[in-house]
Amino acid sequence: MDCCVIPLRHGGLSLVQTTDFFYPLVEDPYMMGRIACANVLSDLYAMGITECDNMLMLLSVSQKMNDKERERVMPLMIKGFRDAAEEGGTSVTGGQTVVNPWIIIGGVATVVCQPTDFIMPDSAVPGDVLVLTKPLGTQVAVNAHQWLDMPEKWNKIKLVVSREEVEQAYQEAMFNMAMLNRTAAALMHTFNAHAATDITGFGILGHARNLAQQQRSDVAFVIHNLPIIAKMAAISKACGNRFGLLQGTSSETSGGLLICLPREQAARFCAEMKSCRHGPGGPLGQEGAAEGQQAWIIGIVEKGNRCARIIDKPRIIEVPPRGSIGGAQEGGSNNTNTPSPGDIQSTVVN
Numbered sequence: 317m318d319c320c321v322i323p324l325r326h327g328g329l330s331l332v333q334t335t336d337f338f339y340p341l342v343e344d345p346y347m348m349g350r351i352a353c354a355n356v357l358s359d360l361y362a363m364g365i366t367e368c369d370n371m372l373m374l375l376s377v378s379q380k381m382n383d384k385e386r387e388r389v390m391p392l393m394i395k396g397f398r399d400a401a402e403e404g405g406t407s408v409t410g411g412q413t414v415v416n417p418w419i420i421i422g423g424v425a426t427v428v429c430q431p432t433d434f435i436m437p438d439s440a441v442p443g444d445v446l447v448l449t450k451p452l453g454t455q456v457a458v459n460a461h462q463w464l465d466m467p468e469k470w471n472k473i474k475l476v477v478s479r480e481e482v483e484q485a486y487q488e489a490m491f492n493m494a495m496l497n498r499t500a501a502a503l504m505h506t507f508n509a510h511a512a513t514d515i516t517g518f519g520i521l522g523h524a525r526n527l528a529q530q531q532r533s534d535v536a537f538v539i540h541n542l543p544i545i546a547k548m549a550a551i552s553k554a555c556g557n558r559f560g561l562l563q564g565t566s567s568e569t570s571g572g573l574l575i576c577l578p579r580e581q582a583a584r585f586c587a588e589m590k591s592c593r594h595g596p597g598g599p600l601g602q603e604g605a606a607e608g609q610q611a612w613i614i615g616i617v618e619k620g621n622r623c624a625r626i627i628d629k630p631r632i633i634e635v636p637p638r639g640s641i642g643g644a645q646e647g648g649s650n651n652t653n654t655p656s657p658g659d660i661q662s663t664v665v666n
Contacts, residue, residue, distance in 0.1 A: 317361060317363075317437060317530065317644070318334060318358075318359035318362040318437070318482070318513055318514060319332050319333060319334040319360060319362075319363055319365075320332070320333050320334070320356075320361050320475055321363075321434065321436075322388045324428070325645050326465055328428060328430070328431070329430065330428070330430075330431060330434070330608065331426070331427075332357035332365060332426070332427050332428075332429060332434060333424065333425065333427075334356065334360060334424070335356070335422065335423065335424045335425075336356045336381035336422050336423070337352070337357065337374050337376075337420050337421060337423070338352070338355070338356055338420070338421070338422060338569070339419065339420060340416055340419050340455065341458050342358075342458065342486075342490050342493075343421075344392075344490070344524020345388075345390075345392035345396070346392040346395060346396040347395070347396060347494055348393055348396060348401040348500050349392065349394060349395060349396020349397035349398075349399075349400070350396040350397065350399060350494040351392040351396075351490070351493040351494050351569065351570050352397055352422055352423065352497065352583060353371070353396070353397040353398075353400035353401050353404070354400055354496050354497075354570045355422075355425060355440060355493075355494065355495055355516065355569065355570035356371070356422060356423040356424070356425050356499070356573075357371075357400075357401075357404050357406075357425055357496060357497070358496075358497050358514040358570060358573075359425065359514060360366075360425050360427060360501070360517075360606070360644050361466035361496070361497040361500065361514065361573065362437070362501075362506040362512050362513050362514040362573055363434040363435055363495070363499055363512070363552060364433075364434050364435035364505055364509065364512065365427055365433055365434050365500050365501060365600055366405075366498055366502045366562075367405060367425055367427060367429070368401075368404055368406035368425050368426070368427050368626075369406065369427045369428060370406065370407070370409055370422065370425055370426045370427075371401050371406055371407065371408045371409070371423050371425050371484070372409070372410050372411040372412075372424040372426075373394070373407065373408050373410075373411035373412075373420055373421075373422075373423045373428070374410070374411055374412055374420070374421065374422040374423055374424070375390070375393070375394070375411065375414075375420070376413075376414050376415070376418065376419060376420035376421070377390055377413065377414070377415050377416065377419065377658065378416065378417065378419045378510070379415050379416065379417060380403065380417065381457070381465065382417075382614070388397045388592070389419075391602045393419075393421055397421065397423065400494065400496065403524065404496055404497060404498060405498075406425075407422070410599065410640050411423065411424075414605065415547075420463070424632045429473035429580065435504055435505070435510075435511070435512065436464045436511075436512040437507055437512055437513060437527060437530050438496055438511060438525075438530050438531055438532050439510040439511055439531070439532065439533075439576075440510045440511045440528075440531045440533065440535050440537075440576035440617050441510060441533050441535065441617065442533070442535055442617055442618050442619045443578075443579055443591050443616075443618075444510055444535075444576045444577060444578060444579065444616070444617035445576075445577055445579050445582045445613050445615065445616055445617070446524075446537060446539065446574060446575070446576060446577075446613070446614050446615035446616065446617065447573075447574070447577055447582055447585060447586065447590065447611055447612065447613055447614065447626050448515070448520070448543060448572050448573070448574055448575075448611065448612050448614045449497060449500045449572035449573045449575070449609060449610075449611045450492050450495070450497075450571050450572025450573075450609075450610075450632075451492065451543040451544055451545050451572075451579060451610070451629040451635040452515070452520055452543060452544045452545070452548075452566065452568060452571070453485070453489065453544045453549070453552075453561060453566070453570050454493055454567075454568050454570075454630065455546030455547070455550055455559055455568065456485075456487040456545075456548040456551050456552055456559050456561055456566060456567050456570065457482075457485040457488070457489035457539075457545055458486065458489060458569075460473060460477070460482045460485065460486070460548075460631065461483070461485075461486035461552050461558075461628060462483055463482075464479060464482060464483075470553060472554055472569075473551050473555065474497050474553045476550040476551060476553075476554045477547045477550060479510020481546070482547075482549050483544050484637040485546065485547055485548060485637055487637060487638075488545055488635075488637035488638060489545060492545075492570075492572075493519075493569050493570040493571075493572075493636065494570070495609065497572065497573050498516065499589060499592045500572070500573045500575070500589060500609070500611070501573070501608065501611060503585055503588055503589060504573075505584045505589045506583055506588070507577055507578070507584060508577070508578055508581055508582040508587075508629075509525060509575050509576065509577055510577070510578070511530070511575075511576040512527075512529065512571050512573050512574060512575040513526065513527045514549065514571060514572070514574070515568045515571030515572055515573075515574055516567070516568055516569060516570070517568070517569075517572055518565075519560065519564050519565040519567055519568060520539065520542070520564045520568070520571075520573075520574070520625055520626075521539070521563065521564025521565055521612075522564070522565060522624075523574060524537045524547070524564070524574060524624035525537075525623065525624040526527065526540065526622060527574065527576075527582045527624070528620075528623055528624045529553045529622050529623075531622055533553045534619060534620060534621060534622065535617050535618065535619065535620055535622065536617070536618055536619065536621065536623050536624065536625070537576075537615060537616075537617055537620075537623075537624035537625075538615050538616050538617075538618060538620070538624075538625060538626075538627065539564065539574040539614055539615035539624070539626045539627070539630060540614065540615050540616070540623070540627050540630055540631060540632045541614040541630060541631045541632075541633055541634040542561075542562065542612070542614065542631070543610075543614065543634055544561065544632055544633065544634065544635060545635050545637065546634045546635055546636050546637060547634075548561060549561060549562060549634070552564045554568070555568075562630070562632070563626070564626045568604075576617055582613050583613070585611065586610075586611040586612065586613065589608055589611040590608040590609070590610060590611070591608050591639050592608050592609070610635070612633060
């Protein structure tokens with residue numbers, strides 16, 4: 317489970333709590349703070365919880381930084397974390413800061429709620445479909461961006477991707493990681509979701525397996541489609557599949573929700589995700605950036621022994637970055653490539 321759920325002694329309420337932390341993976345301290353906060357809150361959202369009562373921040377300041385670097389970098393990280401918390405309707409009231417060899421940022425998210433406020437991740441049934449709410453490929457995008465200044469690494473991928481495409485993919489990955497999964501959490505209730513988890517360090521397949529093992533029914537998750545930030549699949553192949561992106565094992569940071577939905581509800585969920593606005597000024601507080609969020613039907617739930625797998629030749633859905641030519645032409649959307657539940661079923665039958 318993504319959170320601990322502790323029944324309280326009084327009032328039929330439960331305490332739901334989660335914690336997470338990691339090391340910086342982007343160059344922008346402010347965005348790193350936002351990503352860290354989004355990553356912590358995502359565990360609540362994976363349980364269909366949309367409100368958070370309180371957050372704590374965990375911060376490790378690197379002893380290798382001089383005073384000038386600390387004074388410039390750390391306040392930006394803290395501001396990013398706080399801004400994302402505010403976007404999520406909560407606030408940071410405390411935490412802990414230490415000096416350490418490495419920068420670390422994370423936090424704790426806590427809510428007291430009614431049983432109807434959360435969705436236990438254990439009710440998937442055969443016939444459900446799997447929906448994913450953010451594209452894969454963040455680890456590849458971040459690494460490829462670092463390789464722009466490392467000739468021995470860049471030479472391995474320069475034939476399949478341009479520097480501009482790497483920069484666009486990096487910006488897209490950063491934008492996605494900083495986006496809250498709050499809208500998806502709310503729609504889980506609207507469309508009767510049966511189970512969900514968020515996609516982070518174990519990759520899409522690792523988290524699908526974890527979720528499958530939690531189910532009360534004898535089910536198996538079969539993934540047919542992999543939405544991936546454009547060009548990241550080609551980079552992964554050029555590197556000899558070192559990331560395991562197409563195998564579903566590439567780590568993601570602050571990824572989307574993997575949701576088990578009734579077949580008849582899935583397409584409407586994806587459409588509603590696309591039409592929803594993400595708060596004032598958009599997901600990152602940018603003027604004019606309040607467009608909806610993509611979601612894709614990526615697989616099915618069938619009878620099985622609580623396992624998960626990706627078919628031998630999954631369909632790769634290339635997701636164009638915002639601001640790219642492809643993204644501009646399609647309005648930043650790739651929903652025309654989102655298979656319907658019927659498409660998924662025909663794939664299985666065939």
